[in-house]
Amino acid sequence: MTELTPRLTELAHAYGVATEFWDWQGRHVQVSAETVLSVLAALGVDAGTEAAAATALQELELAPWRRVLPPVVVTVEGTAPEVPVHVAAGTVFTARLVLEEGTTRVVEVDPSALPETREVDGAAVERVLVDVGSDLPLGWHRLEVRAGEDTARMPLVVTPAAISLPESLAAPGSQTWGLMTQLYAMRSADSWGIGDLADLGDAGAWAAGMGADFVLVNPLHAAEPVPPVEPSPYLPTSRRFVSPLYIRVEDVPEVAYLSAAERQLIEWHADDAKRYLDLDFIERDAVWMAKEAALRMIFRQRRSLRRTRAFNAFVEREGQGLVDFATWSALCHVHGTWWRSWPEELQDPRSSAVETFREKNAEEVEFHLWLQWILDDQLARVQRDLLDTGMSLGVISDLAVGVHPDGSDAWSLGDALARGVTVGAPADQYNQVGQDWSQPPWRPDKLAELAYGPYRDMVRAALRDSGGLRVDHVIGLFRLWWIPEGMKPFQGTYVRYDHDAMIGILLLEAHRAGAVVVGEDLGTVEPWVRDYLSGRGVMGTSILWFERDWEGDGGLLDPEEWRELCLATVTTHDLPPTAGYLQGVHVELRHRLGLLDRTLEEELAEDGRSRDEVLLDLRRRGLLRPGANVAQQVEALHAFLTRTPAKMIGVSVSDLAGDRRVINQPGTDEEYPNWRVPLAGPDGSRVLLEELFTWRSARRLARVVNRGD
Known part of the structure; x- marks a missing residue:
């Protein structure tokens, strides 16, 4: 065909x-x-x-018609869903609900209801719609239908109609601000060549002292356990687990049990890793080799009974998903990270061969379980510390849109992820040849069959030690751009998801965590989607350069016309830091990489007109004086954000430092050092956190967005 x-x-x-x-x-x-x-x-x-x-x-x-119950029903509190029950014609059945907290309710089946009947596989089957009631509490419940000796079971998920804003944001006219950071790039003198969780805590503490309420951090998802380590935080091996690269080694309690000789070895590994602070790019492979050697030494130390019980409780809580991740990590040390090239019997996580490997390599598997426990402990500590400093939200985690095709999730989740296609984006103004992110998408049908369990576990893990969650490409919960293997990005098409279920489960888990949800809703978005998200309490993302009257003349939006329920920023990780954007470094870079479909002159002229229009508007509003330098322009742009009704304002750490270099250029891989650029100052030289904290320019920019000043 x-x-x-x-x-x-x-x-x-x-x-x-x-x-x-x-x-x-x-x-x-x-x-x-x-x-x-x-x-x-x-x-x-x-x-x-x-x-x-x-x-x-x-x-x-x-x-x-071939199954008694649907695989899952996701509904909204206060509604009364009618669940279709399919039984052989003439069969009498009973139904009951088992609520999440353990109590049961009998579900009345209307005997006068006229069933729909049809022939299926040579037999008559009846469909009866069962009303489970509208007064169900939020949670993961279970509907059970008994017909004769057979019992069918189905998860019934009741989700919030909308989530409420936290107290710090709920008051009319309230506005808060926080940092946005690429943690790996934000390093201190104590970092082992890469920013870590202790650095995150210190940056948050500094920001809290300037009146900030949150720190939005790049995805901390797990990367490969052996080199080469993928640099992109948006192409992880797993979205449920965390990269051990972010561990602060010295903060592991078992360091206290090291001998003097072992401490010297740890210091030697630390000195080796810190050499990479002086390089122009982040060296993940070398840093991980040093950290891994030190962490293996600490792992072998004795643990107190209290710590042992805590570790065992963590492993039990995380269940088979964690065991699968640790097993995959151990297998990578033997067979490499490309699991599709492993012996066939090891490509199935449920095979007897995998179980045998796990038993023979129990200590190695335990090491990777232990790493996740250490990360969980350090993340929790950072969040506690930030809340103790006075922040109302603390850490806001970032959830990537997908995973690496050869990563742990792709191995362990089986056909829940589609094969033969990748996720990407169609052409848009800033990526005019489209994008291929090389990630396998969720299969909507398999997610439903699994009652959204893998999705729930992922969201729940991301929210565990966070005051909020940013969902990258939140439009992907509605539809994703699928690209068949061997085709160009622009040759793909959209595939729809059950957004009511996806958003509902996200909100249920966020409600339980007391967290705010921010959706990155940039790019090509159907107009109704933003209204839907806003109606359910999900914040949008507003970037100053893109806020225009797109349905009218395309002119700049006045600040009072911005939406209230959003995280407002000047820049994003897919654009240069603001100082670089003001100087057009992104246009020159995209031209050099062949990503434009217009001439360089045309693109520079158009980009310049757009920037000049914004700067002229700032002058008209008295926010920018004529002849202002780049740093003053950056401050004026952020001052503009405070005049909007946006509930949240994000300030990039790169803007605090006056950095100009592009963090990530969408549509490229090795053509540009994406996600490997460390924090630098206006002159391109490295900046460590200790230095940045002392800069008047950084404090001045923070004061611009702090309404408390």
């Missing part, structure tokens, strides 16, 4: 696969049949012929 027939179109839509869309310039685009077929294949659907497509449609229609 090489054309987009009506039947293929119907099948695609049934699976949430778009056959057309409108691009960033408002042009209508028809998706090719080849793309649609490849995406359907990644969903396990054979539609290569008209007959196969017809069969697939029929199977999809019959699937619910």
